Structures are given as C-alpha cells and as structure tokens.
Amino acid sequence: xxxxxxxxxxxxxxxxxxxxxxxxxxxxxxxxxxxxxxxxxxxxxxxxxxxxxxxxxxxxxxxxxxxxxxxxxxxxxxxxxxxxxxxxxxxxxxxxxxxxxxxxxxxxxxxxxxxxxxxxxxxxxxxxxxxxxxxxxxxxxxxxxxxxxxxxxxxxxxxxxxxxxxxxxxxxxxxxxxx
Numbered sequence: 001x002x003x004x005x006x007x008x009x010x011x012x013x014x015x016x017x018x019x020x021x022x023x024x025x026x027x028x029x030x031x032x033x034x035x036x037x038x039x040x041x042x043x044x045x046x047x048x049x050x051x052x053x054x055x056x057x058x059x060x061x062x063x064x065x066x067x068x069x070x071x072x073x074x075x076x077x078x079x080x081x082x083x084x085x086x087x088x089x090x091x092x093x094x095x096x097x098x099x100x101x102x103x104x105x106x107x108x109x110x111x112x113x114x115x116x117x118x119x120x121x122x123x124x125x126x127x128x129x130x131x132x133x134x135x136x137x138x139x140x141x142x143x144x145x146x147x148x149x150x151x152x153x154x155x156x157x158x159x160x161x162x163x164x165x166x167x168x169x170x171x172x173x174x175x176x177x178x179x
Contacts, residue, residue, distance in 0.1 A: 059114025115165035
C-alpha cells in the first residue's frame with residue numbers, strides 16, 4: 001500500500017499549537033524574565049562591605065551603645081583605627097537608611113576595638129548601576145494585529161562612608177557629638 005504524504009499545516013496553526021506568538025506564552029516568558037531580573041537586583045542590593053585599618057592600640061571591647069558619634073573633632077582624642085563601610089541602595093531615597101546602617105556597623109566595629117567615639121569624616125555616592133529589561137511581542141490574525149510590551153529599570157547606587165574610631169578621655173569637652 002502506498003504511503004500518503006501529510007499535508008503541512010499553515011504557519012498560523014503551527015504557532016497556535018506551539019504557543020509561540022500567543023498571549024499565554026508571552027506572559028509566561030515575561031514573568032520568568034521579570035522574576036529573574038528582580039532576583040538579580042535584590043542580590044546586588046544586599047551587598048555590604050566594611051573595612052578597618054588599625055592606627056593605634058586597641059582597648060578592651062565595649063557596648064556599641066556606649067560609642068558616641070561625632071561630626072567634628074573633640075578637643076583631645078586618641079585615634080585607634082580608620083573605618084570604612086559601603087552599602088548598595090536601590091535609589092537615592094533609600095540612602096538615609098543605608099547611611100544609618102553604615103554608621104551602626106562602624107559603631108559596632110569601634111566598640112569591638114574599645115573606642116568610645118566615632119568621628120565621621122566622609123560620605124559619598126559612587127558606581128551607580130542601572131539594570132533594565134524589556135519584552136515585546138506582536139501577534140497577527142487574519143484581520144487584526146495585537147502588540148504587547150513591558151519594560152522595567154532599576155538603579156543601584158553605592159554609598160561609601162569613612163570614619164575614625166577614637167578614644168576620648170573622661171572629662172574632655174565633647175565638642176560636637178552627632179548622636
């Protein structure tokens with residue numbers, strides 16, 4: 001018995017069968033791309049670093065709550081270490097929280113070194129990074145055309161702080177403490 005040849009389906013029928021070019025397939029792929037982009041951005045934002053360089057003799061550790069934060073130098077002090085911290089923030093509006101967290105981290109570092117003061121020196125923004133993604137699709141039918149598109153962007157700003165861990169002897173005027 002002779003074999004029958006199968007007739008090829010029209011292109012529209014094949015697209016419909018494979019879910020390519022239809023709204024359902026696009027939305028699934030769009031959702032996966034959006035989730036992966038947001039996960040990547042969240043991983044970037046979670047990055048935080050700190051550093052310390054000893055410049056004097058450390059003392060016995062104290063509680064971070066006992067460390068005073070200074071914006072100007074007290075009249076007399078002994079420098080123990082130079083501290084640095086950096087944190088990534090999603091926007092400049094989130095910078096206030098990032099700075100507060102960096103000060104808290106440096107305060108804890110200073111307490112471990114036995115410093116009873118933290119002299120703030122420099123705050124800056126650097127290495128701004130923008131992440132963006134977008135997806136679009138177009139579907140044709142016999143009498144219409146449907147276009148769908150979506151995009152998103154996320155900016156990441158690196159905040160950097162520098163301070164000195166200091167020991168202020170008892171009885172020295174406080175100068176200008178920050179907190």
